[in-house]
Amino acid sequence: MKYNSPVIVVDSGMGNLASVANMIRKIGGEAKISSSPDEIRQAHKLILPGVGSFDAGINALKERSLDTAVKAAVKENGCMLLGICLGMQLLFETSEEGNQSGLGLIKGHVRYFQLNDEKLRVPHMGWNIVKPKRSSNLFDLEDEHRFYFVHSYHVNCMNAKDVSATTHHGYDFVSAAQSGNVMGVQFHPEKSHRFGMALFKRFYDLLPC
């Protein structure tokens, strides 16, 4: 059975929402961009995109009462949540980039790339390989996983079991994480051709828990 309620793309005034919605529609899904706390609270599937800095991101959610709405959807409604880029980082507890607390839905901390090789640049920008730890809600181990990244910070999971994929830039960092119905990817599936489409398709076909 496929579960086909629309994916709600959380609009906190930051981030490239049109691209996410475009790709969901491209895979034959239904996407709705929303900034309504009520609508988000009742969603079965949420995507939290985001660009910019950690504090600006969390403040933008708080100003619109979307932080509590997202948490309520996840905790009370069994909503499947996918954070993208900054949206992934906001799922965690704290970040080196700011002073505010994140949503705290996955245990861990966000930190700046610690690189010793001066040829490696920050931001980590461009296409890189994502290595899933196992087949999971978002990845099939059999597939090729190439995604577009642009970020200067990455997450560190407190619990190793929450790491669903890693990517190499100077060292292996966590490029995807999952704790129950909360998932995050550091890369931009919406900008990653068929690789992103495959990931969105898997997310779209998930059943709410």
Next chain:
Amino acid sequence: MLKSRVIPCLLLQDEGLVKTVKFANQKYVGDPINAIRIFNDKEVDELIVLDISASKDGRDPNYGLIEKFSSECFMPLCYGGGIRSVQQARQLFALGVEKVCLQTAALEDPSIITHIADSFGSQSVVISVDIKKNLLGNYKLYRSLDGKNIEQPWLQFLQNMVKAGAGEVIVNSVDLDGTMKGMDLALIREAASAITVPLIAVGGIGSLPDMKAAINAGASAVSAGSFFVFQGPHRAVLITYPDYRELENILGKK
């Protein structure tokens, strides 16, 4: 490992695509939406679209057309041409553009870079710098708006733009534009060692080894126009893009 990006750069003029040689002699290349659709199918790393007449005509970006582009682009899209305000940048991001590219407005007032970076992050602002050799063979900052060299030292300008908040720098060699004769590696080396953010090198690519040479000289990414739209000695229009494995084989090795 991060793959070095290979980025087609498309020039827009009056809703059509053109390609220049040394910033002149525009040749019509075709319909932009058709071209973008083909590049999307070929799974290009990223795409740059520059409207070369917007600033000259003093007009806004063609939002309607750009929206059509972004709905065909399932990879990052960078747009440049006619951007003078944060509000315009906001509108472009809302349409699905990933990065905005500035030159004319930033030459007049670098604070535009800071304002956009503050609102949308450095990763969304690209500064495009055109460099032309003067009669003595020295690199000079070139203003595409009126085709004049500027006295300000180009490396200093580059560093100022990065300080102001630009997350990426495009360096284009005017003298090699459209020639497909290979890139100015000395220029790329100087630029790459002066900045910490990614450098996109443009101008002169005629082959895959040209790309590799630019990457080895310090560029994080390479971009080209003619190489991707022309075929053969008579420059017949044919849109191509190398296969991923081919690029990986050539660019992956030092």
